[in-house]
Amino acid sequence: MDKEDGWSKKYYLQSYLGHKIDLLQSEGRAAEADNIIDTYLHFEDFRKIRVQQALSENNPEKAEKIILDGIKVAEQDNAPGTVHQWKDQLLELYRQQKETFKYNKLARELFIENTSDIKYFRIYKQTNPSN
Numbered sequence: 001m002d003k004e005d006g007w008s009k010k011y012y013l014q015s016y017l018g019h020k021i022d023l024l025q026s027e028g029r030a031a032e033a034d035n036i037i038d039t040y041l042h043f044e045d046f047r048k049i050r051v052q053q054a055l056s057e058n059n060p061e062k063a064e065k066i067i068l069d070g071i072k073v074a075e076q077d078n079a080p081g082t083v084h085q086w087k088d089q090l091l092e093l094y095r096q097q098k099e100t101f102k103y104n105k106l107a108r109e110l111f112i113e114n115t116s117d118i119k120y121f122r123i124y125k126q127t128n129p130s131n
Contacts, residue, residue, distance in 0.1 A: 014043045042073050044082055051089070060097050064090065084114070091123070103127055 017036055024033040037046045047070045054063035067090045074082035087110055094103035104127040111120035 010043075014040070014045060017043070018045060041069075042077075044070070044074075044085075047073075055093075060093060063093060067093065084110075100127055 017040055021033045021036055024030070024036070037049055040046050041050065047066060051063050051066050051070075054060070054066060067086050070086045071083055071090075074080075074086060087106060091103065091106050091110065093099075094106060104124060107120050107123035107127065111117070111124055114120060
């Protein structure tokens with residue numbers, strides 16, 4: 001068998017663990033499933049589970065922290081696409097929570113990082129109090 005590269009190993013491990021979590025949850029073994037999620041929180045899909053859980057518990061501060069930690073992990077992994085996805089989700093969280101200052105600041109940051117995406121510029125202009 002050929003030696004698998006890091007990305008492939010990570011993908012298959014995440015897939016396997018996802019199925020294991022589903023199985024444990026279907027058997028009513030939520031504590032074991034939660035332990036796996038927390039152990040492998042560096043995987044994007046598992047972090048998304050925790051974000052959704054925080055939001056369903058009406059805890060936007062916890063969701064924000066989980067997303068910000070996800071950005072740090074993605075930056076360390078040199079995964080700019082994942083960083084962008086987390087920032088996009090954070091932008092939506094700020095919009096929903098009416099965090100105008102944070103929303104405006106992040107929209108500006110996203111526009112500077114993605115000058116070809118005009119939607120961030122529009123958000124920034126709409127929320128900028130100096131307009």
